[in-house]
Amino acid sequence: MASKALVVGSGAVGLRTALELVRRNVSVVLRAPCSPLDPSNTSQGAGGLWMPFHCDDPRTFRWAQETLNELLPMATRQQASPHHQESERGLxxxxxxxxxxxxxxxxxxxxxxxxxxxxxxxxxxxxxxxxxxxxxxxxxxxxxxxxxxxxxxxxxxxxxxxxxxxxxxxxxxxxxxxxxxxNTSAMLTHMLNELKEAGADVNVESGHYYSSLDEMRNEAAQLDCDCIVNATGLGAKEILHDDKMVxxxxxxxxxxxxxxxxxxxxxxxxxxxxxxxxxxxxxxxxxxxxxxxxxxxxxxxxxxxxxxxxxxxxxxxxxxxxxxxxxxxxxx
Ligand SMILES: Cc1cc2nc3c(=O)[nH]c(=O)nc-3n(C[C@H](O)[C@H](O)[C@H](O)COP(=O)(O)OP(=O)(O)OC[C@H]3O[C@@H](n4cnc5c(N)ncnc54)[C@H](O)[C@@H]3O)c2cc1C
The missing domain is CATH 3.30.9.10 (D-Amino Acid Oxidase, subunit A, domain 2)
Incomplete structure (x- = not known):
């Protein structure tokens, strides 16, 4: 298991992965060019519906189930006691x-x-x-x-x-x-706050876009990170020259x-x-x-x-x- 990770990207995937790492006692450095609520961030504009859509990869079912495991208890807690956890309200x-x-x-x-x-x-x-x-x-x-x-x-x-x-x-x-x-924008803000409260090193306003994996590797080395999470969404298409991403x-x-x-x-x-x-x-x-x-x-x-x-x-x-x-x- 890594001890310190550089997570690049502040969409749903970057924030959620960073939180999972923090919960497993991995130090997290989160870097993104703009805030999760920036209009260029796909996650803030998503409909927020849980339902596998346009996915035929069989692994999707497991991922979707794991997401359901997280989301349903949140909804139930909120319904049972709207004041149970103020920070989870309306998510x-x-x-x-x-x-x-x-x-x-x-x-x-x-x-x-x-x-x-x-x-x-x-x-x-x-x-x-x-x-x-x-x-x-x-x-x-x-x-x-x-x-x-x-x-x-x-x-x-x-x-x-x-x-x-x-x-x-x-x-x-x-x-x-x-x-x-x-509620996508509320959830992104909630995850970002949770990360900051957990002591992660967060900079999601840098304006800096990584142009290659090497650039990420250099930054990780400078920050003493032994793991990189590339959560740049469609940005990964350019970074990895991956034409299969559409x-x-x-x-x-x-x-x-x-x-x-x-x-x-x-x-x-x-x-x-x-x-x-x-x-x-x-x-x-x-x-x-x-x-x-x-x-x-x-x-x-x-x-x-x-x-x-x-x-x-x-x-x-x-x-x-x-x-x-x-x-x-x-x-x-
Ligand atoms: C209109 C619409 C509706 C949708 N509705 C739903 C829905 O109802 N339910 C659902 O499950 N999904 C929905 N989706 C899909 C969902 O939005 C995406 O699957 C999800 O947001 C992807 O999250 P992500 O974190 O991978 O990417 P993103 O949210 O795009 O985040 C990528 C992050 O990487 C950063 N980044 C990009 N390039 C670089 C770079 N070169 N260097 C550094 N940082 C970089 C970005 O700034 C951003 O912070 C919808 C999508 C759209 C477009």
């Missing part, structure tokens, strides 16, 4: 989530009830399998038809579009689960959670005003697509609405974008 919230689909390959609960499920010809059991993370019982994951979602909603009273509207749009199935949502542009709109004019989404249905906020997602048309995924994430005082997923689009500034179905419905 994580468990919010019911509905992921809408036009088609799906696997069985629904309905099929299990009437034993009617038969795989399509040529479909292997592999392709039918739901992603590994859906099996975690803490998420209370269910695979439903929209009718079943609608029956359940008599009890759940979620602010989601009514069944007729979903069907009209072509959404016939839904995943229903309960993921944690992280970035994607995302655009999110933030609405005030209290005053959000969401009448078009909830249609003033019976649960519109007194219902429970829910995450709503779909990747498929008509409300979304591969490049314009459609999601709405209630988080802290905001409703975060997205989005876009434009691979290799490197433009750092905001530009006019196509507004997706959900954003259009919310913002109209």
């Amino acid at each position: 994580v919230e468990v919010v019911p989530a509905v992921y809408l689909m036009r088609n799906h390959g696997g069985p629904t609960v309905e099929h299990f009830i009437d034993h009617s499920y038969e795989p399509r010809r040529g479909q292997s059991t592999e392709t039918l399998a739901l992603p590994g993370w859906t099996k975690d019982p803490r998420l209370e994951f269910q695979h439903l038809t929209v009718e079943m979602l609608s029956w359940q909603n008599i009890i759940n009273r979620l602010k989601i579009p009514p069944e007729e509207e979903l069907k009209q749009a072509g959404y016939l199935y839904a995943w229903f689960f309960k993921p944690p949502i992280v 970035g994607a542009r995302g655009t999110l709109l933030h609405y005030d959670r209290e005053d959000c004019p969401r009448r078009d989404v909830v249609r003033d249905g019976p649960y519109g005003i007194n219902g429970t906020d829910a995450v709503i997602m779909t990747e498929e048309a008509p409300w979304g697509s591969d490049t314009l995924p459609c999601y709405l994430i209630p988080r802290g005082k905001s409703i975060v609405v997205g989005g876009s997923y434009l691979e290799e689009d490197k433009e750092p500034s905001i530009r006019n974008c196509i507004v997706t179905g959900m954003a259009g419905a919310v913002g109209r």
Whole structure:
């Protein structure tokens, strides 16, 4: 085990790794060109939804589970006693989530009830399998038809579009689960403070970008560090000349959670005003697509609405974008 580590990068990965090292009694020197809340830092702009997305590496399931192990107790502690730990307030919230689909390959609960499920010809059991993370019982994951979602909603009273509207749009199935949502900027600040309180040597305003691993090695040697953690996110693509790393542009709109004019989404249905906020997602048309995924994430005082997923689009500034179905419905 290292005794002193140079951690480069103050995004979610750098801060979290630095904290893990401190907890294992490793001295930490954290260096980053700008504050975690700087707009150039991807982590501060993330939606904060826990759900493996665009990842097919089997290791993702374990990593995602480990993250869940951290986040769920934080949310529970907060719910059980809002004043339990003042510093953890508002960091994580468990919010019911509905992921809408036009088609799906696997069985629904309905099929299990009437034993009617038969795989399509040529479909292997592999392709039918739901992603590994859906099996975690803490998420209370269910695979439903929209009718079943609608029956359940008599009890759940979620602010989601009514069944007729979903069907009209072509959404016939839904995943229903309960993921944690992280208030990203609050969490980054919380982790940075925890590091400082633990005595880490922190400089996240240097303005200095490392151009190579050698430059990091030299700095580590000067600081007596016997380990380097390269947590520079997409920056690592340049540092390591790694063409396999591909970035994607995302655009999110933030609405005030209290005053959000969401009448078009909830249609003033019976649960519109007194219902429970829910995450709503779909990747498929008509409300979304591969490049314009459609999601709405209630988080802290905001409703975060997205989005876009434009691979290799490197433009750092905001530009006019196509507004997706959900954003259009919310913002109209
Ligand atoms: C719009 C959008 C929405 C997202 N929503 C979600 C979501 O809901 N849930 C989810 O799990 N994920 C989401 N993500 C993905 C998530 O934001 C990233 O996976 C995560 O932030 C990556 O964290 P990181 O610490 O690796 O990188 P970053 O946050 O980018 O941090 C990199 C750090 O390295 C520093 N750095 C970069 N280059 C150098 C260099 N050469 N020298 C020194 N320092 C350098 C940067 O300044 C920064 O401090 C979303 C991403 C986007 C774009």
